[in-house]
Amino acid sequence: MSFPWAKHYAPTNPFMKWMDDRLPVPRLVYNAVGAGYPVPRNLNYFWNFGVLAGAALGIQIITGIVLAMHFAPNGAIAFDSVEHIMRDVNGGWFLRYAHATGASMFFTVVYIHIFRGLYYGSYKAPREMVWLLGVVIFLLMMATAFMGYVLPWGQMSFWGAQVITGFFSAIPGVGETIRIWLLGGFAPDDAALNRFFSLHYLLPFVIAAVIILHIWALHIPGSNNPTGVEVKGEQDTVPFHPYYTAKDGFGLGVFLLVFAIILFFYPNALGHPDNYIPANPLSTPAHIVPEWYFWPFYAILRAFTADLILPAKLWGVLAMFGSILLLLFLPWLDSSPVRSANYRPAYRIAFFVLLGDVLVLGYCGGSPATPFYVITSQIAAAYYFAHFLIIVPLISRAERPRPLPNSITEAVLAKKGGTSPSESALAGAH
Amino acid sequence: MVRNLAMLVGAAFVAVLGWALIGSISGLISDPVAETAADRFHLHPKEVEFSFSGPLGKFDQAQLQRGLQVYKEVCSNCHSLSHVSFRDLRDIGYDEGQVKKFAADWGAKQPQFDEKAGTWGERANLPSDHFPKVYYPGQGSPPDLSLITKARHEGPEYVYSLLTGYQAQPADLLAKFPDAKSPNGTFYNPYFANLNIAMPPPLTSDGQVTYLDGTKSTKEQNAKDIAAFLTWAAEPKLEARHTAGFVSVIFLLIFCFLAWGAYKNVWADTEH
Numbered sequence: 144m145s146f147p148w149a150k151h152y153a154p155t156n157p158f159m160k161w162m163d164d165r166l167p168v169p170r171l172v173y174n175a176v177g178a179g180y181p182v183p184r185n186l187n188y189f190w191n192f193g194v195l196a197g198a199a200l201g202i203q204i205i206t207g208i209v210l211a212m213h214f215a216p217n218g219a220i221a222f223d224s225v226e227h228i229m230r231d232v233n234g235g236w237f238l239r240y241a242h243a244t245g246a247s248m249f250f251t252v253v254y255i256h257i258f259r260g261l262y263y264g265s266y267k268a269p270r271e272m273v274w275l276l277g278v279v280i281f282l283l284m285m286a287t288a289f290m291g292y293v294l295p296w297g298q299m300s301f302w303g304a305q306v307i308t309g310f311f312s313a314i315p316g317v318g319e320t321i322r323i324w325l326l327g328g329f330a331p332d333d334a335a336l337n338r339f340f341s342l343h344y345l346l347p348f349v350i351a352a353v354i355i356l357h358i359w360a361l362h363i364p365g366s367n368n369p370t371g372v373e374v375k376g377e378q379d380t381v382p383f384h385p386y387y388t389a390k391d392g393f394g395l396g397v398f399l400l401v402f403a404i405i406l407f408f409y410p411n412a413l414g415h416p417d418n419y420i421p422a423n424p425l426s427t428p429a430h431i432v433p434e435w436y437f438w439p440f441y442a443i444l445r446a447f448t449a450d451l452i453l454p455a456k457l458w459g460v461l462a463m464f465g466s467i468l469l470l471l472f473l474p475w476l477d478s479s480p481v482r483s484a485n486y487r488p489a490y491r492i493a494f495f496v497l498l499g500d501v502l503v504l505g506y507c508g509g510s511p512a513t514p515f516y517v518i519t520s521q522i523a524a525a526y527y528f529a530h531f532l533i534i535v536p537l538i539s540r541a542e543r544p545r546p547l548p549n550s551i552t553e554a555v556l557a558k559k560g561g562t563s564p565s566e567s568a569l570a571g572a573h
Numbered sequence: 574m575v576r577n578l579a580m581l582v583g584a585a586f587v588a589v590l591g592w593a594l595i596g597s598i599s600g601l602i603s604d605p606v607a608e609t610a611a612d613r614f615h616l617h618p619k620e621v622e623f624s625f626s627g628p629l630g631k632f633d634q635a636q637l638q639r640g641l642q643v644y645k646e647v648c649s650n651c652h653s654l655s656h657v658s659f660r661d662l663r664d665i666g667y668d669e670g671q672v673k674k675f676a677a678d679w680g681a682k683q684p685q686f687d688e689k690a691g692t693w694g695e696r697a698n699l700p701s702d703h704f705p706k707v708y709y710p711g712q713g714s715p716p717d718l719s720l721i722t723k724a725r726h727e728g729p730e731y732v733y734s735l736l737t738g739y740q741a742q743p744a745d746l747l748a749k750f751p752d753a754k755s756p757n758g759t760f761y762n763p764y765f766a767n768l769n770i771a772m773p774p775p776l777t778s779d780g781q782v783t784y785l786d787g788t789k790s791t792k793e794q795n796a797k798d799i800a801a802f803l804t805w806a807a808e809p810k811l812e813a814r815h816t817a818g819f820v821s822v823i824f825l826l827i828f829c830f831l832a833w834g835a836y837k838n839v840w841a842d843t844e845h
């Protein structure tokens with residue numbers, strides 16, 4: 144489905160006509176990311192990040208497939224095979240650093256993409272399904288990234304696997320049995336390494352499939368925009384191609400530039416030095432920390448230090464998974480009909496407090512579990528849950544939003560002319 | 574309904590965290606965390622200028638060769654370098670013949686199983702071999718050094734600081750922490766995480782290694798050269814990476830400029 148004024152695919156080339164009658168893939172592309180998809184004309188640079196996330200997944204899959212040709216998922220030689228890639232495989236250092244840096248780049252753009260959705264209310268009706276599928280993609284990404292980090296079989300790989308699979312032992316009664324079943328042993332070893340490798344290869348393709356659903360669901364109502372006001376007519380939109388292909392091309396260039404600077408000049412800045420020490424089940428690292436993109440969730444896990452009805456560990460695990468699963472309910476927790484935080488003064492403040500709160504959680508999650516960081520995490524984690532489960536539902540009922548522009552076009556012209564929406568409506572287009 | 578339920582769940586999480594917070598704070602008051610000697614006396618690595626630092630840094634080949642000499646004469650008695658092959662030494666300026674001779678003359682040999690005799694024997698190293706693993710019977714094996722500069726924060730600076738950081742335990746440390754006297758068989762070194770390292774000082778005097786290229790052989794020079802050599806051992810492709818990075822950044826800057834032009838051109842007539 145699309146807007147009635149969407150351009151129709153009309154091939155003139157005889158081969159494309161022949162193709163269109165038999166397997167209309169070009170038509171699909173034309174309607175999905177071509178001139179056949181009308182998009183609001185006022186999208187800002189934050190709308191580049193979906194395409195960038197797709198590009199990041201593509202880079203991960205390509206570099207990952209080639210790395211898998213040289214990697215050996217066996218506890219005795221996995222670490223050495225990674226060093227073999229770094230030293231003896233042609234361009235192997237590039238592939239591995241691109242893949243490791245690529246994971247960080249992927250999470251960076253996805254976090255920006257998620258926070259853009261939170262700010263501009265992209266999770267609200269009629270785009271709930273887009274949001275739900277996005278949360279599923281995020282969960283799959285986390286599972287994939289965790290299992291990928293185990294593969295080099297360094298100290299952090301091993302002990303990270305030990306800690307994360309240990310979550311399952313928090314389940315009352317059957318927890319320990321489930322943990323051993325999942326690991327295929329009492330501690331991470333060949334069995335775990337092999338199944339993690341297998342799943343790490345599988346899940347990216349599952350992610351790609353859910354991304355197709357995510358985009359499909361997006362194309363039913365069309366893209367949201369910074370005003371949050373629905374598209375009213377043809378003057379509010381431009382065709383995706385060439386307008387947004389051109390803009391995304393520039394965005395992609397900047398993304399690759401940042402990527403290249405980290406990859407070529409600071410490839411180990413985002414990793415932990417301990418992962419260059421081979422896994423040793425007999426030597427626990429001083430501080431076990433996951434990769435940076437898990438730090439906020441790790442801080443939430445560690446914030447639960449007291450038993451209250453349930454054991455502290457179970458609370459921690461429930462809260463950590465809950466902190467992501469609650470996003471699935473967000474479209475119904477926030478009942479405000481206004482989408483964009485630009486017109487929601489109270490929500491806007493709550494959003495920026497949440498952003499700061501998540502950064503604080505991230506900082507605490509990457510730091511040693513000293514009392515100062517634990518206390519800070521406890522306060523920050525409490526705000527995190529309060530934001531989504533208490534503050535947002537209350538704000539959405541109590542808040543008085545600012546007046547919305549009548550249309551996207553009106554908002555665009557008001558911004559250009561520097562006048563208020565009503566004035567520009569009176570003055571008309573210029 | 575969803576909202577009421579959510580508020581209940583939210584209240585539960587906040588309550589549990591509040592309870593945990595009270596516990597953390599009262600624990601902090603009743604049982605404050607005591608400062609340890611390591612908290613007070615552990616030092617970050619010294620600032621050292623290396624030729625390979627920075628985005629466009631390159632190795633100094635003469636320094637790597639001196640570092641190899643330090644590794645051979647000092648470190649290799651206890652520490653392995655098992656990810657590095659003898660053939661890799663061609664990258665630091667040795668020719669094929671020199672590498673062949675260097676491998677053949679190397680003290681530790683390659684273990685080899687004799688099928689006929691059914692026993693383990695030894696053979697001389699070939700250029701295609703990795704540096705043989707060094708065993709240190711009875712003490713456990715000291716860490717392999719092939720990745721040491723990547724396995725520590727600020728690795729090259731850490732190696733330099735550790736090798737030049739041995740000293741007597743400061744008097745005020747013992748005055749403040751009487752129990753923190755270095756245990757027997759360990760040596761005080763403020764650059765080591767827990768201050769007491771089992772490795773005896775490897776570089777004890779100037780002139781311990783006689784450099785073939787005439788460079789003055791001080792302890793500091795030896796430490797700097799071995800730190801450089803071990804950086805090469807951990808990251809032999811550093812120069813190729815820096816060059817590729819330079820070319821990629823130039824290419825992407827041009828790409829961004831053209832893409833930005835295309836973007837502005839397409840949107841020229843559209844207010845947005």
